[in-house]
Amino acid sequence: MWILVLVLFSVVVALLSYLDMRKPKNYPPGPKWLPVLGSALTINSLRKQTGYLYRATICLAESYGPIVGLKVGKDRQVVCCGYNAIKEMLTKEEFDGRPQGPFYETRTWGTRRGLLLTDEEFWVEQRRFVLRHLREFGFGKRTMAELVQEEAVQLVDDFKKKIAMSKNGIGEVFEMRDAFSVGVLNTLWSMMASKRYNEDDIELKNLQALLTELFANIDMVGALFSQFPFLRFIAPEASGYKSFVNIHQQVWKFLKAELDDHKETFILNQPRDLMDVYLQMLHSDDKKESYSESQLLAICMDMFMAGSETTSKSLGFGFLYLLLNPEVQKKAQEEIDRVVGRDRLPTLNDRPKYIHN
Structure with a gap:
């Protein structure tokens, strides 16, 4: 009896792990997914190597292309790198939505409120x-x-x-x-x-x-x-x-x-x-x-x-x-002195007169 229960439990765990690791059809390329963790270990390793998350995503883009498919814990995430990919994403209304979950709801009394994380x-x-x-x-x-x-x-x-x-x-x-x-x-x-x-x-x-x-x-x-x-x-x-x-x-x-x-x-x-x-x-x-x-x-x-x-x-x-960059600092100060001088404050009317603004 216990052997049957153990076998059944193992089959269920294996099936759930397989489903958790399986990527959706036409999902962008990216690192392999582990059960529960997804690609979290890969991202964390690259983040430690490079020092920043954005640098880690650049490393992933160099390996998999400008659109990278990830999974971190329960969340499936698609990362765009490079001007063209980001521009295309930002010009489509389908990407205007915001995620849901405890991180986005806890900050505003259990439901999404405000402007930043609503849609x-x-x-x-x-x-x-x-x-x-x-x-x-x-x-x-x-x-x-x-x-x-x-x-x-x-x-x-x-x-x-x-x-x-x-x-x-x-x-x-x-x-x-x-x-x-x-x-x-x-x-x-x-x-x-x-x-x-x-x-x-x-x-x-x-x-x-x-x-x-x-x-x-x-x-x-x-x-x-x-x-x-x-x-x-x-x-x-x-x-x-x-x-x-x-x-x-x-x-x-x-x-x-x-x-x-x-x-x-x-x-x-x-x-x-x-x-x-x-x-x-x-x-x-x-x-x-x-x-x-x-x-x-x-x-x-x-x-x-x-x-x-x-x-x-x-x-x-x-x-x-x-x-x-002290040379840039000097150039900026010279331009401010030329356009504004030192007897008044800068105004928006001065903006068109700047060359390096």
Whole structure:
């Protein structure tokens, strides 16, 4: 009897393993799949060799072509490498969708909300609303350029204060990767919530540190618990699930306090910012099903996390490249002096006059 059960169990395991390893018809070429793991070991090995996930995918593209078929845990993934493949993918509506799973749902209270990780009509409606009303408060207009100017002036003043307070009064080492976080957030948050933060705001600094930690532990394929969901129950810390939830809870708490402040001072038909406009929609009789207070918080979180983190890090890398290429730095400074001079701030009107912009 036990032998029969063991044989039957072995047959079932072998069949499930075979089905798990079998690639769909016409699936793009790629590394072999192992049961449960898929091609995770291959990707992890290449990532360790090259140092970065994007370099690992380049190595795969060199072996299998510009379109590579992968499977990481439960997720089948197709990676495009090279200009032509990426352009073709981005121009097709079939690729506008977003994945589903615990990684994409845990961040917004168990269901996909916000703008970054939603799709179909829900995303179209919410995105249209947000863009239309952000423009009313300066997004993409010259008033936004004025906000950027104000933050740039404040950033320079902060640098000068730090230099004056340094031990020798001559100079100080600045971490440029984090130097722009508050300024970028203020530019965005002035349209979202009519609020500006100081450079030395302790709560904001803690949140920025948490976001840096979050983005260091996830990448374009998610986190370990997103490919192997069962790990959040048996290894919540090792899989990154516990940290993921903890960071998002602190961001939620921060944004909920902002929203509560807005609700206390909200006056119907007198919107100050995007939060007010959205609250006004929630009070209207023709409110659609996709609008909710949870969705507003999710939008704020997307803007707060993706907007501030990506832009500030891009600016940090820009300064890194200037430091590593002093000849380019000199050329950029000469051009700014030629076009703008040193008696005023740059404006959008100056942009067509730059040669190397």
